[in-house]
Amino acid sequence: MMAHSKPSLKNDYNHCQNIIKHHSKSFYYAFSTLPEKDADAVYAIYAFCRTADDAIDHAKNMETRIVNLERLEKELDNFLSGNVPKAPMWRALSDVMARYDIDPSMLYTQLDGQRMDIRFKQPEAIDDLINYSNHVAGSVGRLLLPILSNDLTGPRRQNAEKLGVAMQITNILRDIGEDNREHGRIYIPKSVLKKHGYTEEQLASGEINKNFRAMWEDLAGTAEQLYDTAREEITYYKPEARLPLLLSLSIYREILNEVRHNEYDCFSKRNSVSLAKKIKIREAEKIYIKTLEDK
Template sequence: MKNNSTDFSAHKQDFTYCETVIKKHSKTFYTAFSQLPKEKAQSVYAVYAFCRRADDLIDLAQDEVQLQVLADQLVDFENGIVADDPIWRALAVVFATFPMDIQPFYDMIAGQRRDIDFKQPKDLAELTEYCYYVAGSVGLMLLPILSSHAAEIQEPAKKLGEAMQITNILRDIGEDYQMGRIYLPQDQLAAFGVTEKMFNNSKPTQALVTVWEELANYAETLYDDSLVMMPLIDADCRPALLAAAMIYREQLSVIREKDYAMLKQRQAVSKFRKLQLLGEVKETLQQMDQVI
Protein backbone atom coordinates (compact mmCIF):
# COMPACT_ATOMS: atom_id res chain seq x y z
CA MET A 1 0.00 0.00 0.00
CA LYS A 2 1.40 3.38 -0.97
CA ASN A 3 1.42 6.41 1.30
CA ASN A 4 -0.88 8.98 -0.27
CA SER A 5 -1.56 11.22 2.74
CA THR A 6 -0.97 14.31 0.64
CA ASP A 7 -3.60 13.09 -1.83
CA PHE A 8 -6.16 12.76 0.96
CA SER A 9 -5.31 16.29 2.08
CA ALA A 10 -5.47 17.64 -1.46
CA HIS A 11 -8.95 16.14 -1.89
CA LYS A 12 -10.34 17.19 1.47
CA GLN A 13 -13.47 18.73 -0.08
CA ASP A 14 -14.19 15.58 -2.10
CA PHE A 15 -13.98 13.38 0.98
CA THR A 16 -16.07 15.86 2.95
CA TYR A 17 -18.76 15.55 0.28
CA CYS A 18 -18.68 11.73 0.61
CA GLU A 19 -18.84 12.01 4.40
CA THR A 20 -21.92 14.20 4.07
CA VAL A 21 -23.59 11.50 1.96
CA ILE A 22 -23.02 8.66 4.44
CA LYS A 23 -23.88 10.87 7.42
CA LYS A 24 -27.21 11.78 5.80
CA HIS A 25 -28.23 8.37 4.49
CA SER A 26 -26.81 5.82 6.94
CA LYS A 27 -26.45 6.87 10.55
CA THR A 28 -25.62 3.25 11.41
CA PHE A 29 -22.64 3.01 9.07
CA TYR A 30 -21.48 6.51 9.96
CA THR A 31 -21.66 5.78 13.68
CA ALA A 32 -19.55 2.66 13.18
CA PHE A 33 -17.05 3.61 10.49
CA SER A 34 -16.33 7.10 11.80
CA GLN A 35 -14.31 5.26 14.47
CA LEU A 36 -11.75 4.17 11.86
CA PRO A 37 -8.41 5.93 11.42
CA LYS A 38 -9.12 9.08 9.41
CA GLU A 39 -7.95 8.00 5.96
CA LYS A 40 -9.61 4.59 6.23
CA ALA A 41 -12.82 6.26 7.34
CA GLN A 42 -12.64 8.67 4.42
CA SER A 43 -12.09 5.74 2.07
CA VAL A 44 -15.18 3.95 3.39
CA TYR A 45 -17.19 7.16 2.93
CA ALA A 46 -16.10 7.33 -0.73
CA VAL A 47 -17.16 3.73 -1.39
CA TYR A 48 -20.47 4.31 0.37
CA ALA A 49 -21.13 7.46 -1.67
CA PHE A 50 -20.62 5.50 -4.90
CA CYS A 51 -23.02 2.78 -3.75
CA ARG A 52 -25.59 5.33 -2.58
CA ARG A 53 -25.52 7.08 -5.93
CA ALA A 54 -26.05 3.80 -7.79
CA ASP A 55 -28.90 2.82 -5.46
CA ASP A 56 -30.64 6.19 -5.58
CA LEU A 57 -30.57 6.31 -9.37
CA ILE A 58 -32.92 3.32 -9.36
CA ASP A 59 -34.84 3.42 -6.07
CA LEU A 60 -35.51 7.16 -6.12
CA ALA A 61 -35.10 8.34 -9.70
CA GLN A 62 -35.79 5.17 -11.73
CA ASP A 63 -33.16 6.61 -14.07
CA GLU A 64 -31.68 3.80 -16.14
CA VAL A 65 -29.95 6.33 -18.41
CA GLN A 66 -27.99 7.87 -15.53
CA LEU A 67 -27.14 4.40 -14.21
CA GLN A 68 -25.57 3.70 -17.59
CA VAL A 69 -23.68 6.99 -17.29
CA LEU A 70 -22.34 5.77 -13.96
CA ALA A 71 -21.40 2.44 -15.54
CA ASP A 72 -19.58 4.26 -18.37
CA GLN A 73 -17.75 6.41 -15.81
CA LEU A 74 -16.65 3.22 -14.06
CA VAL A 75 -15.20 1.87 -17.32
CA ASP A 76 -13.37 5.17 -17.83
CA PHE A 77 -12.16 5.06 -14.22
CA GLU A 78 -10.74 1.58 -14.75
CA ASN A 79 -8.89 2.98 -17.76
CA GLY A 80 -7.44 5.89 -15.81
CA ILE A 81 -9.99 8.58 -16.73
CA VAL A 82 -11.47 10.17 -13.60
CA ALA A 83 -14.79 11.99 -14.01
CA ASP A 84 -14.97 15.56 -12.70
CA ASP A 85 -17.04 14.58 -9.68
CA PRO A 86 -16.20 14.46 -5.94
CA ILE A 87 -17.01 10.74 -5.62
CA TRP A 88 -14.74 9.72 -8.49
CA ARG A 89 -11.94 12.03 -7.38
CA ALA A 90 -12.12 10.57 -3.87
CA LEU A 91 -12.20 7.02 -5.21
CA ALA A 92 -9.10 7.74 -7.30
CA VAL A 93 -7.21 8.44 -4.07
CA VAL A 94 -8.65 5.30 -2.46
CA PHE A 95 -7.59 3.12 -5.41
CA ALA A 96 -4.12 4.67 -5.32
CA THR A 97 -3.78 3.92 -1.61
CA PHE A 98 -5.32 0.46 -1.17
CA PRO A 99 -5.21 -2.67 -3.38
CA MET A 100 -8.80 -2.24 -4.46
CA ASP A 101 -10.68 -4.69 -6.71
CA ILE A 102 -12.87 -2.96 -9.27
CA GLN A 103 -15.06 -5.99 -10.07
CA PRO A 104 -17.39 -5.55 -7.06
CA PHE A 105 -18.15 -2.02 -8.29
CA TYR A 106 -19.36 -3.50 -11.58
CA ASP A 107 -21.33 -6.09 -9.62
CA MET A 108 -23.07 -3.35 -7.64
CA ILE A 109 -24.26 -1.68 -10.85
CA ALA A 110 -25.41 -5.07 -12.16
CA GLY A 111 -27.42 -5.49 -8.97
CA GLN A 112 -29.14 -2.15 -9.47
CA ARG A 113 -30.09 -3.19 -13.00
CA ARG A 114 -32.00 -6.12 -11.47
CA ASP A 115 -34.28 -3.66 -9.73
CA ILE A 116 -35.09 -1.91 -13.01
CA ASP A 117 -36.84 -5.03 -14.27
CA PHE A 118 -37.73 -6.40 -10.87
CA LYS A 119 -38.63 -10.05 -10.45
CA GLN A 120 -39.55 -11.51 -7.10
CA PRO A 121 -37.03 -14.18 -6.05
CA LYS A 122 -38.36 -17.70 -6.53
CA ASP A 123 -36.40 -19.14 -3.63
CA LEU A 124 -33.69 -18.43 -1.08
CA ALA A 125 -30.95 -19.13 -3.61
CA GLU A 126 -32.23 -16.38 -5.92
CA LEU A 127 -32.61 -14.00 -2.99
CA THR A 128 -29.06 -14.69 -1.82
CA GLU A 129 -27.71 -14.11 -5.33
CA TYR A 130 -29.51 -10.77 -5.51
CA CYS A 131 -28.17 -9.85 -2.06
CA TYR A 132 -24.63 -10.49 -3.23
CA TYR A 133 -24.93 -8.10 -6.15
CA VAL A 134 -26.39 -5.19 -4.16
CA ALA A 135 -24.67 -5.75 -0.81
CA GLY A 136 -22.22 -8.66 -0.70
CA SER A 137 -20.35 -6.72 -3.37
CA VAL A 138 -20.03 -3.83 -0.90
CA GLY A 139 -18.29 -6.14 1.55
CA LEU A 140 -15.74 -6.94 -1.15
CA MET A 141 -15.32 -3.25 -2.00
CA LEU A 142 -14.50 -2.37 1.60
CA LEU A 143 -12.32 -5.38 2.39
CA PRO A 144 -8.98 -4.03 1.05
CA ILE A 145 -9.49 -0.90 3.19
CA LEU A 146 -10.16 -2.92 6.33
CA SER A 147 -7.75 -5.82 5.94
CA SER A 148 -4.28 -6.56 4.61
CA HIS A 149 -5.50 -10.16 4.17
CA ALA A 150 -8.47 -9.35 1.91
CA ALA A 151 -7.90 -12.27 -0.46
CA GLU A 152 -8.24 -14.75 2.40
CA ILE A 153 -11.62 -13.58 3.73
CA GLN A 154 -13.73 -12.94 0.65
CA GLU A 155 -16.53 -15.32 1.58
CA PRO A 156 -17.22 -14.05 5.11
CA ALA A 157 -17.11 -10.46 3.83
CA LYS A 158 -19.75 -11.33 1.25
CA LYS A 159 -21.85 -13.04 3.93
CA LEU A 160 -21.83 -9.92 6.10
CA GLY A 161 -23.04 -7.79 3.21
CA GLU A 162 -25.73 -10.33 2.36
CA ALA A 163 -26.86 -10.48 6.00
CA MET A 164 -27.20 -6.71 6.05
CA GLN A 165 -29.22 -6.71 2.82
CA ILE A 166 -31.63 -9.34 4.13
CA THR A 167 -31.97 -7.17 7.24
CA ASN A 168 -32.84 -4.24 4.96
CA ILE A 169 -35.44 -6.35 3.19
CA LEU A 170 -37.02 -7.47 6.46
CA ARG A 171 -37.05 -3.89 7.74
CA ASP A 172 -38.49 -2.39 4.54
CA ILE A 173 -41.19 -4.92 3.64
CA GLY A 174 -43.93 -2.29 3.68
CA GLU A 175 -41.96 0.37 1.80
CA ASP A 176 -40.82 -2.10 -0.84
CA TYR A 177 -44.38 -3.35 -1.35
CA GLN A 178 -45.55 0.20 -2.01
CA MET A 179 -42.86 0.38 -4.72
CA GLY A 180 -44.21 -2.81 -6.28
CA ARG A 181 -41.52 -5.11 -4.95
CA ILE A 182 -41.73 -8.19 -2.74
CA TYR A 183 -38.28 -9.55 -2.01
CA LEU A 184 -39.45 -12.46 0.16
CA PRO A 185 -39.02 -15.72 -1.79
CA GLN A 186 -42.12 -17.01 -3.58
CA ASP A 187 -41.70 -20.58 -2.35
CA GLN A 188 -41.55 -19.57 1.32
CA LEU A 189 -44.61 -17.35 1.02
CA ALA A 190 -46.53 -20.13 -0.72
CA ALA A 191 -45.46 -22.73 1.86
CA PHE A 192 -47.05 -20.71 4.65
CA GLY A 193 -50.05 -19.44 2.71
CA VAL A 194 -48.95 -15.81 2.55
CA THR A 195 -50.83 -13.88 -0.15
CA GLU A 196 -50.00 -10.51 -1.66
CA LYS A 197 -53.14 -9.08 -0.05
CA MET A 198 -51.56 -9.62 3.38
CA PHE A 199 -48.90 -6.99 2.61
CA ASN A 200 -51.64 -4.34 2.68
CA ASN A 201 -52.57 -5.09 6.27
CA SER A 202 -51.63 -2.69 9.04
CA LYS A 203 -50.23 -5.65 11.01
CA PRO A 204 -48.61 -8.79 9.59
CA THR A 205 -50.42 -12.10 9.82
CA GLN A 206 -48.84 -14.91 11.79
CA ALA A 207 -47.99 -16.61 8.50
CA LEU A 208 -46.03 -13.57 7.34
CA VAL A 209 -44.28 -13.33 10.70
CA THR A 210 -43.25 -16.97 10.31
CA VAL A 211 -41.66 -16.27 6.92
CA TRP A 212 -40.05 -13.14 8.36
CA GLU A 213 -38.51 -15.20 11.17
CA GLU A 214 -37.19 -17.83 8.77
CA LEU A 215 -35.32 -15.15 6.84
CA ALA A 216 -34.24 -13.36 10.02
CA ASN A 217 -32.76 -16.59 11.35
CA TYR A 218 -30.95 -17.08 8.05
CA ALA A 219 -29.56 -13.54 8.24
CA GLU A 220 -28.42 -14.13 11.82
CA THR A 221 -26.60 -17.27 10.70
CA LEU A 222 -24.83 -15.21 8.03
CA TYR A 223 -23.86 -12.59 10.63
CA ASP A 224 -22.41 -15.33 12.84
CA ASP A 225 -20.56 -16.97 9.95
CA SER A 226 -19.09 -13.64 8.82
CA LEU A 227 -17.33 -13.09 12.15
CA VAL A 228 -14.72 -15.74 11.35
CA MET A 229 -12.96 -13.03 9.32
CA MET A 230 -12.45 -10.76 12.34
CA PRO A 231 -8.92 -11.99 13.26
CA LEU A 232 -7.76 -11.12 9.72
CA ILE A 233 -9.30 -7.65 9.83
CA ASP A 234 -6.68 -5.01 10.67
CA ALA A 235 -6.61 -4.36 14.42
CA ASP A 236 -7.45 -0.68 13.95
CA CYS A 237 -10.57 -1.64 11.95
CA ARG A 238 -12.04 -4.47 14.03
CA PRO A 239 -14.04 -2.30 16.46
CA ALA A 240 -15.65 -0.31 13.66
CA LEU A 241 -16.55 -3.36 11.55
CA LEU A 242 -17.94 -5.26 14.52
CA ALA A 243 -19.92 -2.19 15.57
CA ALA A 244 -21.45 -1.95 12.09
CA ALA A 245 -22.43 -5.62 12.19
CA MET A 246 -23.85 -5.45 15.72
CA ILE A 247 -25.88 -2.27 15.14
CA TYR A 248 -27.22 -3.49 11.82
CA ARG A 249 -28.18 -6.87 13.26
CA GLU A 250 -29.95 -5.12 16.15
CA GLN A 251 -32.61 -3.92 13.72
CA LEU A 252 -34.01 -7.46 13.71
CA SER A 253 -34.36 -7.36 17.50
CA VAL A 254 -36.05 -3.96 17.33
CA ILE A 255 -38.65 -5.24 14.86
CA ARG A 256 -39.37 -8.20 17.15
CA GLU A 257 -39.69 -5.87 20.15
CA LYS A 258 -42.10 -3.67 18.18
CA ASP A 259 -44.31 -6.71 17.48
CA TYR A 260 -43.29 -6.90 13.81
CA ALA A 261 -44.70 -3.46 12.95
CA MET A 262 -42.82 -3.25 9.66
CA LEU A 263 -45.66 -3.03 7.13
CA LYS A 264 -46.61 0.59 7.72
CA GLN A 265 -43.56 2.01 9.47
CA ARG A 266 -39.81 1.50 9.28
CA GLN A 267 -38.27 0.54 12.63
CA ALA A 268 -34.85 1.81 13.64
CA VAL A 269 -32.25 1.26 16.35
CA SER A 270 -32.35 4.16 18.80
CA LYS A 271 -29.33 6.41 19.31
CA PHE A 272 -29.18 5.26 22.93
CA ARG A 273 -29.09 1.60 21.90
CA LYS A 274 -26.38 2.32 19.32
CA LEU A 275 -24.25 3.88 22.06
CA GLN A 276 -24.87 0.83 24.23
CA LEU A 277 -23.72 -1.47 21.44
CA LEU A 278 -20.62 0.64 20.82
CA GLY A 279 -19.81 0.14 24.49
CA GLU A 280 -20.17 -3.64 24.09
CA VAL A 281 -17.81 -3.91 21.12
CA LYS A 282 -14.57 -4.08 23.10
CA GLU A 283 -15.91 -6.80 25.40
CA THR A 284 -17.22 -8.78 22.43
CA LEU A 285 -13.84 -8.60 20.70
CA GLN A 286 -12.13 -9.82 23.87
CA GLN A 287 -14.51 -12.76 24.07
CA MET A 288 -13.83 -13.60 20.43
CA ASP A 289 -10.08 -13.52 21.10
CA GLN A 290 -10.55 -15.97 23.97
CA VAL A 291 -12.47 -18.37 21.74
CA ILE A 292 -9.80 -18.19 19.05
Protein backbone atom coordinates in the same frame (compact mmCIF):
# COMPACT_ATOMS: atom_id res chain seq x y z
CA MET B 1 -11.62 39.28 -9.63
CA MET B 2 -11.86 36.39 -7.19
CA ALA B 3 -9.86 33.35 -8.24
CA HIS B 4 -11.66 30.03 -8.47
CA SER B 5 -10.39 27.63 -5.82
CA LYS B 6 -9.20 24.23 -6.99
CA PRO B 7 -11.05 21.19 -5.68
CA SER B 8 -9.20 19.56 -2.79
CA LEU B 9 -9.14 15.89 -1.93
CA LYS B 10 -10.18 16.75 1.62
CA ASN B 11 -13.31 18.48 0.32
CA ASP B 12 -14.02 15.50 -1.92
CA TYR B 13 -13.89 13.16 1.06
CA ASN B 14 -16.03 15.59 3.09
CA HIS B 15 -18.62 15.34 0.32
CA CYS B 16 -18.62 11.55 0.61
CA GLN B 17 -18.75 11.78 4.40
CA ASN B 18 -21.84 13.97 4.21
CA ILE B 19 -23.54 11.36 2.01
CA ILE B 20 -23.05 8.53 4.49
CA LYS B 21 -23.97 10.77 7.45
CA HIS B 22 -27.25 11.65 5.74
CA HIS B 23 -28.22 8.22 4.42
CA SER B 24 -26.85 5.76 6.98
CA LYS B 25 -26.41 6.93 10.55
CA SER B 26 -25.62 3.36 11.63
CA PHE B 27 -22.78 2.85 9.16
CA TYR B 28 -21.42 6.30 9.90
CA TYR B 29 -21.54 5.68 13.65
CA ALA B 30 -19.58 2.46 13.16
CA PHE B 31 -17.00 3.38 10.55
CA SER B 32 -16.27 6.92 11.70
CA THR B 33 -14.27 5.25 14.50
CA LEU B 34 -11.71 4.01 11.95
CA PRO B 35 -8.40 5.83 11.43
CA GLU B 36 -9.12 8.86 9.26
CA LYS B 37 -7.62 7.54 6.00
CA ASP B 38 -9.52 4.26 6.30
CA ALA B 39 -12.74 6.03 7.26
CA ASP B 40 -12.40 8.32 4.23
CA ALA B 41 -12.03 5.26 2.01
CA VAL B 42 -15.20 3.72 3.43
CA TYR B 43 -17.08 6.98 2.83
CA ALA B 44 -15.99 7.03 -0.83
CA ILE B 45 -17.06 3.41 -1.40
CA TYR B 46 -20.40 4.13 0.27
CA ALA B 47 -20.88 7.26 -1.87
CA PHE B 48 -20.43 5.23 -5.06
CA CYS B 49 -22.90 2.57 -3.94
CA ARG B 50 -25.42 5.20 -2.82
CA THR B 51 -25.08 6.97 -6.16
CA ALA B 52 -25.82 3.69 -7.94
CA ASP B 53 -28.82 3.00 -5.71
CA ASP B 54 -30.22 6.52 -6.12
CA ALA B 55 -29.86 6.30 -9.91
CA ILE B 56 -32.61 3.68 -9.78
CA ASP B 57 -34.76 4.45 -6.78
CA HIS B 58 -34.98 8.22 -7.35
CA ALA B 59 -35.90 7.89 -11.02
CA LYS B 60 -39.56 8.40 -11.93
CA ASN B 61 -39.82 5.87 -14.74
CA MET B 62 -38.12 2.93 -16.44
CA GLU B 63 -36.55 5.05 -19.17
CA THR B 64 -34.92 7.39 -16.68
CA ARG B 65 -33.60 4.46 -14.62
CA ILE B 66 -31.97 2.95 -17.71
CA VAL B 67 -30.45 6.29 -18.77
CA ASN B 68 -29.15 6.97 -15.26
CA LEU B 69 -27.49 3.58 -14.94
CA GLU B 70 -25.99 3.74 -18.42
CA ARG B 71 -24.55 7.16 -17.63
CA LEU B 72 -23.04 5.90 -14.38
CA GLU B 73 -21.60 2.83 -16.10
CA LYS B 74 -20.01 5.03 -18.76
CA GLU B 75 -18.48 7.19 -16.04
CA LEU B 76 -17.14 4.02 -14.40
CA ASP B 77 -15.64 2.90 -17.72
CA ASN B 78 -13.89 6.25 -18.07
CA PHE B 79 -12.81 6.20 -14.43
CA LEU B 80 -11.14 2.80 -14.71
CA SER B 81 -9.45 3.77 -17.98
CA GLY B 82 -7.78 6.70 -16.20
CA ASN B 83 -10.15 9.46 -17.27
CA VAL B 84 -11.50 10.37 -13.82
CA PRO B 85 -14.81 12.29 -14.03
CA LYS B 86 -14.65 15.75 -12.50
CA ALA B 87 -16.85 15.06 -9.48
CA PRO B 88 -16.03 14.71 -5.75
CA MET B 89 -17.05 11.06 -5.47
CA TRP B 90 -14.92 9.98 -8.42
CA ARG B 91 -11.87 11.96 -7.30
CA ALA B 92 -12.11 10.48 -3.80
CA LEU B 93 -12.62 6.99 -5.23
CA SER B 94 -9.54 7.43 -7.43
CA ASP B 95 -7.47 8.08 -4.31
CA VAL B 96 -8.96 4.99 -2.64
CA MET B 97 -8.09 2.80 -5.63
CA ALA B 98 -4.51 4.08 -5.46
CA ARG B 99 -4.18 3.29 -1.74
CA TYR B 100 -5.97 -0.07 -1.47
CA ASP B 101 -6.16 -3.29 -3.47
CA ILE B 102 -9.79 -2.74 -4.48
CA ASP B 103 -11.28 -5.23 -6.94
CA PRO B 104 -12.74 -3.00 -9.69
CA SER B 105 -15.02 -5.79 -10.92
CA MET B 106 -17.05 -5.32 -7.74
CA LEU B 107 -17.98 -1.81 -8.88
CA TYR B 108 -19.58 -3.36 -11.96
CA THR B 109 -21.19 -6.05 -9.81
CA GLN B 110 -22.85 -3.28 -7.81
CA LEU B 111 -24.25 -1.78 -11.02
CA ASP B 112 -25.42 -5.21 -12.16
CA GLY B 113 -27.34 -5.49 -8.89
CA GLN B 114 -29.04 -2.18 -9.52
CA ARG B 115 -29.88 -3.37 -13.03
CA MET B 116 -31.81 -6.24 -11.43
CA ASP B 117 -34.04 -3.64 -9.79
CA ILE B 118 -34.75 -1.90 -13.09
CA ARG B 119 -36.49 -4.96 -14.49
CA PHE B 120 -37.44 -6.32 -11.12
CA LYS B 121 -38.72 -9.87 -10.75
CA GLN B 122 -39.73 -11.24 -7.39
CA PRO B 123 -37.25 -13.96 -6.37
CA GLU B 124 -38.56 -17.47 -6.89
CA ALA B 125 -36.42 -19.09 -4.20
CA ILE B 126 -33.99 -18.19 -1.43
CA ASP B 127 -31.01 -18.78 -3.76
CA ASP B 128 -32.38 -16.07 -6.07
CA LEU B 129 -32.60 -13.65 -3.15
CA ILE B 130 -29.04 -14.46 -2.08
CA ASN B 131 -27.81 -13.96 -5.66
CA TYR B 132 -29.45 -10.52 -5.77
CA SER B 133 -28.13 -9.65 -2.31
CA ASN B 134 -24.63 -10.73 -3.33
CA HIS B 135 -24.74 -8.22 -6.18
CA VAL B 136 -26.08 -5.18 -4.31
CA ALA B 137 -24.53 -5.83 -0.87
CA GLY B 138 -22.03 -8.67 -1.09
CA SER B 139 -20.16 -6.46 -3.55
CA VAL B 140 -19.98 -3.75 -0.87
CA GLY B 141 -18.41 -6.23 1.54
CA ARG B 142 -15.82 -7.13 -1.09
CA LEU B 143 -15.09 -3.47 -1.81
CA LEU B 144 -14.56 -2.69 1.87
CA LEU B 145 -12.45 -5.77 2.64
CA PRO B 146 -9.06 -4.34 1.52
CA ILE B 147 -9.68 -1.29 3.71
CA LEU B 148 -10.48 -3.35 6.80
CA SER B 149 -8.22 -6.39 6.38
CA ASN B 150 -4.83 -7.38 5.01
CA ASP B 151 -6.14 -10.88 4.31
CA LEU B 152 -7.75 -10.96 0.86
CA THR B 153 -7.83 -14.74 0.46
CA GLY B 154 -10.86 -16.60 -0.86
CA PRO B 155 -12.37 -17.41 2.55
CA ARG B 156 -12.16 -13.75 3.61
CA ARG B 157 -13.78 -12.58 0.38
CA GLN B 158 -16.59 -15.10 0.84
CA ASN B 159 -17.10 -14.00 4.42
CA ALA B 160 -17.25 -10.33 3.41
CA GLU B 161 -19.92 -11.21 0.84
CA LYS B 162 -21.93 -13.15 3.42
CA LEU B 163 -21.94 -10.21 5.80
CA GLY B 164 -23.22 -8.02 2.98
CA VAL B 165 -25.98 -10.54 2.27
CA ALA B 166 -26.97 -10.59 5.96
CA MET B 167 -27.28 -6.80 5.94
CA GLN B 168 -29.28 -6.81 2.70
CA ILE B 169 -31.73 -9.38 4.04
CA THR B 170 -32.04 -7.19 7.14
CA ASN B 171 -32.82 -4.20 4.92
CA ILE B 172 -35.46 -6.24 3.10
CA LEU B 173 -37.10 -7.39 6.34
CA ARG B 174 -37.11 -3.83 7.69
CA ASP B 175 -38.47 -2.28 4.48
CA ILE B 176 -41.12 -4.80 3.39
CA GLY B 177 -43.90 -2.21 3.40
CA GLU B 178 -41.88 0.62 1.87
CA ASP B 179 -40.47 -1.52 -0.94
CA ASN B 180 -43.94 -2.68 -1.95
CA ARG B 181 -45.68 0.65 -1.44
CA GLU B 182 -43.13 2.96 -3.09
CA HIS B 183 -41.40 0.68 -5.60
CA GLY B 184 -43.85 -2.16 -6.22
CA ARG B 185 -41.25 -4.73 -5.20
CA ILE B 186 -41.62 -7.86 -3.08
CA TYR B 187 -38.18 -9.25 -2.25
CA ILE B 188 -39.54 -12.13 -0.17
CA PRO B 189 -39.07 -15.24 -2.37
CA LYS B 190 -42.25 -16.84 -3.66
CA SER B 191 -41.17 -20.17 -2.20
CA VAL B 192 -40.86 -18.63 1.28
CA LEU B 193 -44.31 -17.02 1.01
CA LYS B 194 -45.79 -20.35 -0.07
CA LYS B 195 -43.96 -22.30 2.63
CA HIS B 196 -45.59 -20.20 5.34
CA GLY B 197 -49.00 -19.75 3.74
CA TYR B 198 -48.72 -15.98 3.38
CA THR B 199 -49.91 -14.30 0.19
CA GLU B 200 -48.74 -11.33 -1.85
CA GLU B 201 -52.20 -9.82 -1.35
CA GLN B 202 -51.80 -10.02 2.43
CA LEU B 203 -48.38 -8.38 2.14
CA ALA B 204 -49.79 -5.59 -0.01
CA SER B 205 -52.45 -4.90 2.62
CA GLY B 206 -49.91 -4.95 5.46
CA GLU B 207 -51.43 -7.90 7.27
CA ILE B 208 -49.37 -9.13 10.22
CA ASN B 209 -50.42 -12.58 11.40
CA LYS B 210 -48.74 -15.77 12.62
CA ASN B 211 -47.91 -16.78 9.06
CA PHE B 212 -46.24 -13.44 8.42
CA ARG B 213 -44.22 -13.70 11.62
CA ALA B 214 -43.09 -17.24 10.74
CA MET B 215 -42.10 -16.13 7.24
CA TRP B 216 -40.24 -13.10 8.59
CA GLU B 217 -38.40 -15.19 11.20
CA ASP B 218 -37.42 -17.71 8.54
CA LEU B 219 -35.46 -15.06 6.65
CA ALA B 220 -34.26 -13.38 9.85
CA GLY B 221 -32.75 -16.71 10.90
CA THR B 222 -30.82 -16.87 7.63
CA ALA B 223 -29.44 -13.37 8.24
CA GLU B 224 -28.53 -14.13 11.85
CA GLN B 225 -26.61 -17.26 10.87
CA LEU B 226 -24.59 -15.16 8.44
CA TYR B 227 -23.96 -12.54 11.14
CA ASP B 228 -22.68 -15.32 13.43
CA THR B 229 -20.31 -16.54 10.71
CA ALA B 230 -18.96 -13.03 10.12
CA ARG B 231 -18.46 -12.48 13.84
CA GLU B 232 -16.31 -15.60 14.08
CA GLU B 233 -13.97 -14.09 11.48
CA ILE B 234 -13.25 -10.84 13.30
CA THR B 235 -9.65 -11.77 14.17
CA TYR B 236 -8.78 -11.79 10.46
CA TYR B 237 -9.35 -8.03 10.32
CA LYS B 238 -6.95 -5.25 11.26
CA PRO B 239 -7.00 -4.55 15.03
CA GLU B 240 -8.16 -0.99 14.41
CA ALA B 241 -10.99 -2.24 12.16
CA ARG B 242 -12.42 -4.84 14.51
CA LEU B 243 -14.55 -2.53 16.65
CA PRO B 244 -15.95 -0.58 13.66
CA LEU B 245 -16.82 -3.81 11.86
CA LEU B 246 -18.43 -5.39 14.93
CA LEU B 247 -20.37 -2.19 15.51
CA SER B 248 -21.75 -2.18 11.97
CA LEU B 249 -22.59 -5.89 12.25
CA SER B 250 -24.24 -5.73 15.67
CA ILE B 251 -26.13 -2.49 15.11
CA TYR B 252 -27.55 -3.84 11.86
CA ARG B 253 -28.45 -7.11 13.54
CA GLU B 254 -30.22 -5.14 16.25
CA ILE B 255 -32.62 -3.80 13.59
CA LEU B 256 -34.14 -7.29 13.55
CA ASN B 257 -34.77 -7.06 17.28
CA GLU B 258 -36.34 -3.63 16.82
CA VAL B 259 -38.83 -5.13 14.37
CA ARG B 260 -39.63 -7.87 16.86
CA HIS B 261 -40.02 -5.28 19.63
CA ASN B 262 -42.48 -3.39 17.41
CA GLU B 263 -44.57 -6.55 16.91
CA TYR B 264 -43.24 -7.16 13.38
CA ASP B 265 -44.64 -3.91 12.01
CA CYS B 266 -42.57 -3.39 8.87
CA PHE B 267 -45.44 -1.57 7.19
CA SER B 268 -46.16 1.59 9.16
CA LYS B 269 -43.03 1.93 11.33
CA ARG B 270 -39.47 2.80 10.38
CA ASN B 271 -37.56 0.42 12.63
CA SER B 272 -34.18 1.78 13.68
CA VAL B 273 -31.63 1.51 16.48
CA SER B 274 -31.47 4.40 18.93
CA LEU B 275 -28.24 6.19 19.80
CA ALA B 276 -28.53 4.90 23.37
CA LYS B 277 -28.60 1.31 22.10
CA LYS B 278 -25.72 1.99 19.74
CA ILE B 279 -23.64 3.24 22.66
CA LYS B 280 -24.59 0.16 24.69
CA ILE B 281 -23.61 -2.11 21.78
CA ARG B 282 -20.30 -0.27 21.46
CA GLU B 283 -19.41 -0.83 25.10
CA ALA B 284 -20.30 -4.53 24.84
CA GLU B 285 -18.18 -4.97 21.72
CA LYS B 286 -15.21 -3.22 23.33
CA ILE B 287 -15.37 -5.76 26.16
CA TYR B 288 -15.66 -8.61 23.66
CA ILE B 289 -12.59 -7.43 21.73
CA LYS B 290 -10.65 -7.11 24.99
CA THR B 291 -11.42 -10.76 25.81
CA LEU B 292 -10.10 -11.78 22.37
CA GLU B 293 -6.89 -9.82 22.93
CA ASP B 294 -6.38 -11.36 26.35
CA LYS B 295 -6.55 -14.92 25.05
